[in-house]
Amino acid sequence: MDxxxxxxxxxTDTLTEHALLHLRLALLPVLFGLLIxxxxxxLCRRWGWLYPPAxxxxxxxxxxxxxxxxxxFIQYTGLTPSTVMIPLTLYSLSVLVPNVVDGLASxxxxxxxxxxxxxxxxLRRLMRVELPIAVPVVMAGTRVAAVSSVxxxxxxxxxxxxxxxxxxxxxxxxxxQTQIVAATVLIILxxxxxxxxxxxxxxxxxxxxxxxxxxx
Amino acid sequence: MITFEGVTKRYPGxxxxxxxxxxxxxxxxxxxxxGTSGGGKTTALRTINRMVDxxxxxxLIDGRDVRERRPAELRRGIGYVIQHAGLFPHRTVxxxxxxxxxxxxxxxxxxxxxxxxxxERVGLEPAMAKRYPFQLSGGQQQRVGVARALAADPPIMLxxxxxxxxxxxxxxxxxxxxxxxxxxxxxxIVFVTHDIxxxxxxxxxxxxxxxGGRLVQIDSPEDLLARxxxxxxxxxxGRDRGIRRLSFVPASSAPLTDRDVLPADTPVERVxxxxxxLVVDAGRRxxxxxxxxxxxxxxxxxxxxxxxxxxTFDAETDSVRAALDAAILSPSGRAVAVDGSxxxxxxxxxxxxxxxxxxxxxxxxxxxxG
Numbered sequence: 001m002d003x004x005x006x007x008x009x010x011x012t013d014t015l016t017e018h019a020l021l022h023l024r025l026a027l028l029p030v031l032f033g034l035l036i037x038x039x040x041x042x043l044c045r046r047w048g049w050l051y052p053p054a055x056x057x058x059x060x061x062x063x064x065x066x067x068x069x070x071x072x073f074i075q076y077t078g079l080t081p082s083t084v085m086i087p088l089t090l091y092s093l094s095v096l097v098p099n100v101v102d103g104l105a106s107x108x109x110x111x112x113x114x115x116x117x118x119x120x121x122x123l124r125r126l127m128r129v130e131l132p133i134a135v136p137v138v139m140a141g142t143r144v145a146a147v148s149s150v151x152x153x154x155x156x157x158x159x160x161x162x163x164x165x166x167x168x169x170x171x172x173x174x175x176x177q178t179q180i181v182a183a184t185v186l187i188i189l190x191x192x193x194x195x196x197x198x199x200x201x202x203x204x205x206x207x208x209x210x211x212x213x214x215x216x
Numbered sequence: 217m218i219t220f221e222g223v224t225k226r227y228p229g230x231x232x233x234x235x236x237x238x239x240x241x242x243x244x245x246x247x248x249x250x251g252t253s254g255g256g257k258t259t260a261l262r263t264i265n266r267m268v269d270x271x272x273x274x275x276l277i278d279g280r281d282v283r284e285r286r287p288a289e290l291r292r293g294i295g296y297v298i299q300h301a302g303l304f305p306h307r308t309v310x311x312x313x314x315x316x317x318x319x320x321x322x323x324x325x326x327x328x329x330x331x332x333x334x335x336e337r338v339g340l341e342p343a344m345a346k347r348y349p350f351q352l353s354g355g356q357q358q359r360v361g362v363a364r365a366l367a368a369d370p371p372i373m374l375x376x377x378x379x380x381x382x383x384x385x386x387x388x389x390x391x392x393x394x395x396x397x398x399x400x401x402x403x404x405i406v407f408v409t410h411d412i413x414x415x416x417x418x419x420x421x422x423x424x425x426x427x428g429g430r431l432v433q434i435d436s437p438e439d440l441l442a443r444x445x446x447x448x449x450x451x452x453x454g455r456d457r458g459i460r461r462l463s464f465v466p467a468s469s470a471p472l473t474d475r476d477v478l479p480a481d482t483p484v485e486r487v488x489x490x491x492x493x494l495v496v497d498a499g500r501r502x503x504x505x506x507x508x509x510x511x512x513x514x515x516x517x518x519x520x521x522x523x524x525x526x527x528t529f530d531a532e533t534d535s536v537r538a539a540l541d542a543a544i545l546s547p548s549g550r551a552v553a554v555d556g557s558x559x560x561x562x563x564x565x566x567x568x569x570x571x572x573x574x575x576x577x578x579x580x581x582x583x584x585x586g
Contacts, residue, residue, distance in 0.1 A: 114302030117265060117374075118315050118364075119292035132306045208306045208348040 004178040015167070019186050022163025026150040027194065029085045033092030033145060034138075040093075041100025042126065054097060062094040066155050074159060084156035091152065092145040099141025103134025136209045139202040143195055150191040154183075164190075217243045218264055218372070218404065223273035225259055225429065233259040234270065234429040241421070243278075243371075244402040248419035250409055251452070256429030257408045261374050264406060265294045277372065292320055295365030295373040295403070299381050301357040303349035309335070309360050310345040316368040327367075334363040339393060355386040362394070366401070375407045379414065391417060412453055416441070416460065424449050438464040462537035467529055470539055470569050472553050472562025480518030484511045492548035495522055500559040502528065505548045523547040528554045531561045540569050 008015070044051035069087035077083045107130050115129045154165030162169070164183040171179030202209075218241040225234040234256045241247035249257035262268040263275045266287045275282050282290060303312050310331045311318075317327035332342060338359040349357055358378060365373055379387045379394075395418065398405065409415055415422045416437045423434040426448050433445035441461040444450040450457070477494045478487065480503055487493065487508065495503045495517050504522025511520055526546040529539045531553040543551035543566045550565040 108300075108302075110298055110300045110302035111304060113267070114296065114298060114361075115304070117267060117291055117294075117296035117298075119288045119290075119319055121288045124319075129304060129306075133304075135306075206306065208308075208350075 002177070003181060004176075007176075007178050008182055015164075015182060015186060018164045018166060018183070019190060022150070022153055022165075022187070023190055023194070025081055025084055025156060025161065025163050026088070026153045026190075027146060029088035030092050030096075030142060030146045030149050032085070032089040033096050034142065036089070037093060037096035037100045038131075038138075041097055041104060044097070044101050045104045051101060055094075058090075058093040058097050061090045066091075066152065067158065070156070070159050079160050081161050083159055084153065084161045088149050088152060092149060095141045095145045095148075096138075099138050100134065103137030103141075104130055106137055107133045132206075135206050136202065139198060139205075143198045146194050146198060147191045150194055151187060154187065217241065217278060218247075218406065219274075219276040219279075220260070220263075221274045221276065223260070223263060223270045223275060225256070225263065225268060226271045232429055233268075234263070236273070237429065237431045238273075239423055239431060239434050241404060241406050243404045245420040246398060246405045246407055246418055247421045247423060248407045248409060248415040249423050249425060250412055250415040250419075251425030251432075252427055253410060254427050255425035257423075257425045258376055259429065260425070261376055261406055261408050264372070264374060265291045265296065267291075292316055292368065293370050293372070295367075295370045297358075297361045297365045297373065297375040297378040299377040301349070301361035303357055303360055303364070305349050307348075308345065309340070309347050309349070309352070312349065312360055313363045313367050315364055316370075320368055330367060331363070334366055337366070337397065338363045353386075354382045355390060358382060358390060362397075371404055373403045373405045375405065377409055378407075380409065380411070387414075394418065416463075424452060426452075459537065459540075462540060463535045465536040467531055467534045467536050467539040467553070470536060470553075470564050471571075472531065472564050473568075474560070474562040477560055477563060478517055480516060482517045484513070484515060484517060484520070487511060487517065492550060493517070494525075494548075494550075494552060494560065494563055495520075496560050502552050502554070502560050505546070507548075525552060528552040531555060536569055539564065540566065543569060 040054060044054055066087055069090070070083055073083045073086050077086070111129065111133070112125070115125045120129065154162050154168060156162040157165030157169050160166075164187050167179045167183035171177065171183065220237050220239045223234050223237045224232070226232050237256075237260060239247075249260055251257050259268055263270050264277070264282065266282055266285075269283065304315070307315075310328055313331035313334055314322075314327040317330055318324075322330070332345065335342060335345065340356065340359050340363070344352070344356070349360070352360065358381075361378065365375075379390045382390065391414065407415075407418060409418075419437055421434060422437055422440050424432045424440070424445075426432050433440065433449050435443070438461065440449070441453060441457045441464070444453055444457075453460075476489050476492065477496055477500075478489075480495050480497055490508050493506050493508060495506055497503055502525040503518065504525055506517065506520045506522050511517070524547065527542040529542045529551055532555065539551045539553070543549060543564065546552065548563075548565075550563045551569065552563055553561045555561050
């Protein structure tokens with residue numbers, strides 16, 4: 001396989017631009033997914049009956065091919081970034097909702113009781129005790145969602161919104177391997193960098209969980 | 217004072233956790249709720265800080281119904297310690313202890329100063345302040361739990377089996393320190409345990425609960441041991457309650473004799489005693505025992521071969537139980553009483569000791585034999 005390094009050198013600007021667009025298309029949905037999953041997970045913990053249907057719906061959404069979802073949303077949002085980001089947001093729920101629920105369940109009963117007995121009201125207990133303790137589990141899910149979202153975005157090129165997906169398809173149309181390889185490698189790098197950043201953020205947020213690993 | 221007035225807790229489905237319980241927990245004292253599991257003792261404890269609201273009846277703190285107060289606000293004025301400490305894993309030791317001060321709005325500096333002060337009080341190194349709970353041993357976690365409960369200086373402390381999850385040596389240590397703390401702080405404490413020995417050691421008053429949430433008896437430890445209300449209580453206290461009762465009888469009530477206590481330089485010809493003689497030195501410190509019929513024909517008492525003294529008891533501070541233990545372990549069957557400086561005050565045999573407790577202990581209904 002011949003890589004045309006000169007082409008890559010000439011196109012760093014476009015590749016960078018596509019990479020940044022790619023990140024935006026991939027990560028905003030994860031953020032929206034978290035904003036939906038956190039309250040939804042809290043409600044599922046509070047009313048247990050809500051969890052099985054919520055999880056089933058999230059999984060069914062995940063089973064719908066992205067192409068089909070694009071076709072549905074294209075009627076409402078046209079060929080815009082939203083048409084890619086809405087399906088990606090829905091996909092992230094199948095990972096994030098169970099992780100929020102599991103994270104909240106990881107708060108031990110004595111801790112919950114102690115918090116209540118110390119005089120935390122339900123909301124304060126949630127914000128200051130339960131959610132902070134859920135962070136490691138929620139972050140584990142967020143990492144999975146973010147990495148898979150970074151690789152999924154490329155498909156959005158089918159409706160003209162694919163970030164680096166554009167380079168893969170263009171490379172295929174022009175039978176120009178360098179462009180395909182460069183875009184693929186960049187997508188993998190973006191996934192790795194995203195994951196590294198999320199791990200770092202988690203360590204900063206949860207020194208108590210990091211210390212757990214260090215002392216054992 | 218915490219007052220239970222006919223408190224009943226019935227769960228949907230018919231389970232009765234508390235059945236018409238009335239009792240009082242006096243201010244500044246330790247009241248222990250003890251009983252079999254399912255006896256409702258934890259439920260009873262939780263009605264005090266409204267983690268459980270009774271189906272009927274009232275719980276009053278200093279005459280005021282707890283249900284007149286908002287739960288969160290009520291709870292901030294009541295310390296709470298539980299079995300596995302329930303420390304917040306995401307907060308440092310210092311911030312765990314400062315939990316309630318933060319909640320009631322102290323500034324950070326003041327709350328942390330208070331937390332450091334409490335760490336010292338409960339015997340934690342200041343170096344532990346920045347650690348996280350999982351880095352502590354079970355005993356240390358429990359100390360943090362106690363410090364956290366004390367942080368905002370609440371007049372009332374609720375303790376639900378706080379020392380049950382640690383090993384027996386650490387448990388005894390925590391119990392002793394708990395009593396020492398209580399001597400300084402005089403909190404109104406309600407303490408739940410399933411361990412009758414812990415109840416007797418810690419309680420000023422002991423309330424015995426049995427299955428179905430019924431309060432069977434509430435009494436001082438002495439009276440509970442002397443007069444168990446029924447077979448359930450007697451069985452719960454266990455077989456050796458006669459012996460354990462002796463812990464509450466001061467040894468100073470035992471009759472002592474020094475007739476058979478003789479200095480080492482006494483010539484054997486002048487010994488008239490029969491049986492065991494305790495030989496002491498010029499400073500009346502015990503040297504050993506010798507039997508009158510094993511004395512040499514001549515010389516001084518100190519020349520005879522002496523049997524070891526065995527354990528002694530302090531005539532002023534020990535209980536008859538300690539004295540009886542010393543007697544049982546002594547080669548002569550007699551216990552040696554000493555004063556604070558270790559000088560022999562006298563001796564007493566097992567019969568003397570048990571005779572001494574008969575008038576000292578109230579007459580038991582079922583007749584404890586002497």
